[in-house]
Amino acid sequence: MASTIITFTLNGRETEVMVKPLTTLAKALREKLGFTATKCGCYEGNCGSCTVIVNGEPVLSCILPVEEVEGQNVLTLEGITPAEGLHPLQQAFHENFATQCGFCTPGMLMISKALLDKNPHPTENEIAEALSGNLCRCTGYDPIIAAVQQVAAAPNGNQGGTHE
Amino acid sequence: MTTQAYFRPRSLVEALGLLDEHGPAMLVMAGGTLAMPLINKGVSRPEKVMGLRQAGLDYVRQVDGGVHIGAATPLSKVRADSGIPLLAEAVKNVAGWAVQNVGTAGGNLFAPPPAGDFAVALLALDAQVKISSIRRGERLVPLFEFFTGFLTNCLEPDELVVEIQVPKPVGKSVLLKYGRLYTNTPAIVSVAVSLVTENGRVRSARVALNAVGPHPFRSRQAEAALTGSLLDAVAIETASKAAAAECEPYTDPIASADYRRKMAGVFVQRALTHAAN
Numbered sequence A: 001m002a003s004t005i006i007t008f009t010l011n012g013r014e015t016e017v018m019v020k021p022l023t024t025l026a027k028a029l030r031e032k033l034g035f036t037a038t039k040c041g042c043y044e045g046n047c048g049s050c051t052v053i054v055n056g057e058p059v060l061s062c063i064l065p066v067e068e069v070e071g072q073n074v075l076t077l078e079g080i081t082p083a084e085g086l087h088p089l090q091q092a093f094h095e096n097f098a099t100q101c102g103f104c105t106p107g108m109l110m111i112s113k114a115l116l117d118k119n120p121h122p123t124e125n126e127i128a129e130a131l132s133g134n135l136c137r138c139t140g141y142d143p144i145i146a147a148v149q150q151v152a153a154a155p156n157g158n159q160g161g162t163h164e
Numbered sequence B: 001m002t003t004q005a006y007f008r009p010r011s012l013v014e015a016l017g018l019l020d021e022h023g024p025a026m027l028v029m030a031g032g033t034l035a036m037p038l039i040n041k042g043v044s045r046p047e048k049v050m051g052l053r054q055a056g057l058d059y060v061r062q063v064d065g066g067v068h069i070g071a072a073t074p075l076s077k078v079r080a081d082s083g084i085p086l087l088a089e090a091v092k093n094v095a096g097w098a099v100q101n102v103g104t105a106g107g108n109l110f111a112p113p114p115a116g117d118f119a120v121a122l123l124a125l126d127a128q129v130k131i132s133s134i135r136r137g138e139r140l141v142p143l144f145e146f147f148t149g150f151l152t153n154c155l156e157p158d159e160l161v162v163e164i165q166v167p168k169p170v171g172k173s174v175l176l177k178y179g180r181l182y183t184n185t186p187a188i189v190s191v192a193v194s195l196v197t198e199n200g201r202v203r204s205a206r207v208a209l210n211a212v213g214p215h216p217f218r219s220r221q222a223e224a225a226l227t228g229s230l231l232d233a234v235a236i237e238t239a240s241k242a243a244a245a246e247c248e249p250y251t252d253p254i255a256s257a258d259y260r261r262k263m264a265g266v267f268v269q270r271a272l273t274h275a276a277n
Helices: A025-032 A088-095 A105-118 A124-131 A142-153 B012-025 B035-040 B075-081 B085-092 B118-124 B220-226 B233-246 B257-276
Strands: A004-010 A013-019 A051-054 A057-060 A073-075 B005-007 B026-029 B048-051 B060-063 B066-070 B128-133 B137-142 B147-149 B159-167 B172-179 B187-198 B201-210
Touching: A013 A025, A025 A051, A051 A105, A057 A105, A088 A105, A088 A142, A105 A124, A105 A142, A124 A142, B012 B026, B012 B048, B012 B128, B012 B159, B026 B035, B060 B075, B075 B085, B085 B118, B085 B172, B085 B187, B118 B172, B118 B187, B118 B201, B172 B257, B187 B257, B201 B220, B201 B233, B201 B257, B220 B233, B233 B257
Parallel strands: A004 A073, B005 B048, B026 B048
Antiparallel strands: A004 A013, A051 A057, A051 A073, B060 B066, B066 B159, B128 B137, B128 B159, B172 B187, B187 B201
8 A cells, every 4th residue: 555645634734744654643743744742652552741731532543543533633832832931731730840950841841731722720640640641751740730820729720721 | 493474464354364263372362461471582482373453353342132242353442342341340450551552351361360450350340252163163161261360361373362242231330440559450359240230139140359369250159148148248248258268379470379368359249248238
């Protein structure tokens, strides 16, 4: 089977990408479309750094064939970052020192965004459970949880995402 | 060799036809959480792959006497929609959120231990698996007969798992998973028990375990020890010892075989004690 053209909505914009069979969404994003915020850590669904949001649900883009998002809505970190300044979650991560080497941060931000969209006021345990598929080897998780809590506690704190 | 074709059938008939046409040369996946890591790493190099997400197998149906779950239903949907607390609890303990959104009920039956915990809940609830082939039609297999060994099962090359049928739970059921972390952790042992009692005596018992053998299984010795007896500390102790003895545990980076066997006994005992109270 030759390459095919897959069409989907990427951060609010109709996007086409030509791929060989079974190309992953992460590879299409990073290598074909230049959307490099999404990181690939383990390529096996363990680390969560490739987390993106498809139709409102977090999924792991490194084990998802891009054919499967045909016609769907894909949101990456580029899509929630405003043209000027930072998304409230990015701001909170910055203020709480929730990022150190930074490799897990895009995935952490996307899973946190998905959580707050569904549950604007999560408990600490709910945050921990939501983040449990995302590994961070630097921070010890506490600052990340604190950052999510800060956004959850802020008035209108969950707003500010574009292309939702 | 890279993958030459990725088939995405739009119906079960189309999926079964593709399987019949291409046979074992074609890798079948649903969510891809087991297959894609192996393909990414080059461990698996299938020439052809079939993905079942669009094949009409994504549903949770409440029916008379139970729930029917399409094989390609994401685990998160099972967690939300099955209406069976034991299944929701089992899914909660399978990987993280993003994997639950993609990994499927049917696909989890193909996960090698210590993964594949969803099956302990299904075994405890006496679930059946509907299997289909284009030439030979459908058959229903009790889940405990589905597994035949480590990474092996009763499927013929032209057959697909299409549905899991879960009878409405009766009696009390409890699921316990013991791992190193609070959540999203590989099992040292997973246990699910289901008990029906009558006047203090056990009328029927199912005791299912995973991560302590080549596949998820029911401890028939523990079940026999319980059936007909009073549900007291002595019976529970006897049943837990029987379950521990029936395990065929293995050593991996998570736990040693000895520890797994010991914990199998402890957690069967705890699960039964929970169910008794």
